[in-house]
Ligand SMILES: Nc1ccn([C@@H]2O[C@H](COP(=O)(O)OP(=O)(O)OP(=O)(O)O)[C@@H](O)[C@H]2O)c(=O)n1
């Protein structure tokens with residue numbers, strides 16, 4: 001069975017408010033995206049890596065690879081308007097059957113153990129989607145007010161979300177919907193049951209400036 005990793009790095013990082021797209025920012029001496037690709041490359045599965053990049057970023061990435069002597073083999077595919085379109089473009093580059101992990105470029109702290117667990121669980125169950133419980137209380141907002149909800153009924157979803165190619169290909173034939181904020185939502189809407197697997201608290205998504213400082217601390221400790 002072949003193993004693939006689609007790393008989506010086609011976003012512009014508006015919430016980070018930096019001049020350089022956040023996936024290229026330096027985290028403890030290495031661009032975030034290189035940490036992320038290395039994490040997959042160093043697993044026992046050594047997946048074929050498909051890197052989805054915005055057309056405007058591809059030259060910059062080539063320069064970074066030279067500057068950092070980055071030699072992990074990867075195929076570059078152009079991104080799309082939304083994350084959904086970027087994933088779909090990456091998926092079109094996969095011709096064989098296998099297991100595909102889809103991962104946000106901006107989750108560089110993902111562990112080797114979590115990636116391997118996701119591939120194993122997807123092989124057994126068709127898909128695997130990592131989650132963590134919330135330690136905060138949750139409220140639902142409506143009509144200018146809010147109401148407490150039962151937090152035991154909610155979990156927070158991470159990546160790598162991992163699927164057998166058959167499920168992903170069927171799911172990504174659908175047209176884009178606003179509710180498709182991740183791959184599990186696309187696959188579920190195509191009629192497949194989602195298999196939740198425990199994720200990792202450290203597997204944070206670098207979204208806001210303070211996340212970069214937290215990630216830097218976690219990497220060093
Ligand atoms: N059209 C898009 C949009 C997002 N992504 C990727 O999807 C991941 C998760 O998205 P997010 O954290 O929202 O990144 P951005 O869209 O870049 O950030 P923002 O929403 O703040 O602009 C990121 O690795 C991002 O590069 C992508 O490949 N293609």
Ligand SMILES: C[C@](O)(CO)[C@H](O)COP(=O)(O)O
Nearest residue numbers: 083104157158159181182205
């Ligand atoms: C895919 C994801 O990281 C799962 O938590 C999340 O849905 C991405 O959301 P974003 O708003 O595109 O960052």
